[in-house]
Amino acid sequence: MNPDDPRARRTRARLKQAVLALVAEREAGAITMAAVARRAEVNRATVYLHYPDVDALVAAAMEDAVAELARAAALCPLDAPPDRAPEPLVGLFEHVAANAALYARMLGPHGSARFTAGMRARLTAELAAGFAEGRRPDGCAAVPAETHAAYLAGALVGVIAHWVARDRPEPPAEIASAFWALFRGGSVPVA
Structure with missing residues (x-):
């Protein structure tokens, strides 16, 4: 065929x-x-x-959504201040919020391991490509780009899975700010 x-x-x-x-x-x-x-x-x-x-x-079926997530993650300016999440990251969480039920099922305990692994791999590849172009935060040069990208992709998938599984998750901008603060090594604002 x-x-x-x-x-x-x-x-x-x-x-x-x-x-x-x-x-x-x-x-x-x-x-x-x-x-x-x-x-x-x-x-x-x-x-x-x-x-x-x-x-x-x-x-x-989820490939387009994962591609959108990966593009948004890769577009984040890594030199943005830790107290304000970059717009692409906020957009990423807005996309997830708009499709929360679907992501909750796919990333949940009875979801798809293949989907989760594919999402993490796609995020890792997009982030690693950005890192190869020199887009890495200060202080991370000693860590191989691929390892750094895999770490961030795993953290992002974990935060998304946790966020969509909750009954009343924070608004997208709040969870994006929390993730960004953790990523940048800042403190997370307490609500």
Whole structure:
């Protein structure tokens, strides 16, 4: 099958929409390929033709969102003051807040390990690329760029997972400021 065929692209788009709708309703681990096929109104064999399992389909469906997160993280000016989060970081948390139920399911205890690992890897790659261009905070030159990027990506994924799992999470600007203060080594404002 040619992945660039317009019919294949339309089918993959329908499958992605179907799985995201299902993830919004129930835990990712409870979703079957048959349920995705029914929701997308395609044959179950068609689903397997495009994706080997639900985890791969969910990861593909969330790819655009993860790319947006990674771009926002990479755009943060690392020399911004520790008491004010950069706009791209605030935007990142606003994006997560707008899709909180989906992120809570995907990063939760019954979510997708493949999605979580992919999100962390994408964030690491984007941050490492920025660090390779010399965009690193002062005092971090002794730490390899890839290690520094992996550390930040893991911290960001952890904070996002914790934040969306709470009943009444802080507003996006507040959690972005808290994360930024921790990242920059400042103190976190107490509310």
